[in-house]
Amino acid sequence: MSMVSDICPVCGMGTMSEVPTVEYHKMFFHFCSEQCLKTFLDHPGLYSSKVGRKRSKILKRRTMTLAEPLDDEIRELITSSLLQMMGVEEVIAEERRVGVTYDLLQITEEQIEKTLAEVGARLGGSWLERLRRSWVHDSEEIELDNLAAPPAPRRNRPPPGV
Numbered sequence: 001m002s003m004v005s006d007i008c009p010v011c012g013m014g015t016m017s018e019v020p021t022v023e024y025h026k027m028f029f030h031f032c033s034e035q036c037l038k039t040f041l042d043h044p045g046l047y048s049s050k051v052g053r054k055r056s057k058i059l060k061r062r063t064m065t066l067a068e069p070l071d072d073e074i075r076e077l078i079t080s081s082l083l084q085m086m087g088v089e090e091v092i093a094e095e096r097r098v099g100v101t102y103d104l105l106q107i108t109e110e111q112i113e114k115t116l117a118e119v120g121a122r123l124g125g126s127w128l129e130r131l132r133r134s135w136v137h138d139s140e141e142i143e144l145d146n147l148a149a150p151p152a153p154r155r156n157r158p159p160p161g162v
């Protein structure tokens with residue numbers, strides 16, 4: 001007999017039977033959405049141990065620069081599409097900027113950028129903005145990897161003066 005939870009391990013919401021079930025370390029996990037399924041598969045160790053425990057958040061507030069100013073129609077589309085994603089708490093879309101507050105444990109900037117691309121908002125192509133985005137992708141990945149991994153053994157202190 002195995003424990004079956006009807007709580008999504010990523011966001012804590014109810015699950016949907018349409019989303020595939022995942023077996024991990026002899027436990028079965030069910031999800032509320034394809035987005036949470038994908039988030040779980042990226043770092044299963046981070047979520048499988050959290051089932052039933054008090055949930056924490058890692059809130060990020062980031063601003064993405066767009067290639068061209070937004071008109072009202074696409075601004076509304078961007079706002080509603082992003083707010084439908086799991087883990088997005090606030091969206092401020094104006095001119096050439098989209099500011100998003102989100103929980104890194106549920107969504108990454110890379111996933112947010114994908115949704116922006118799907119609704120037709122082109123991201124800014126300046127080298128500085130591309131550099132910022134790639135830095136964010138790397139640092140979010142590292143942050144999640146570190147959380148998912150067991151604590152590393154302590155390293156010796158560097159010698160004084162290093």
Ligand SMILES: [Zn+2]
Pocket residue numbers: 008009010011012013031032033036086
């Ligand atoms: Zn979920």
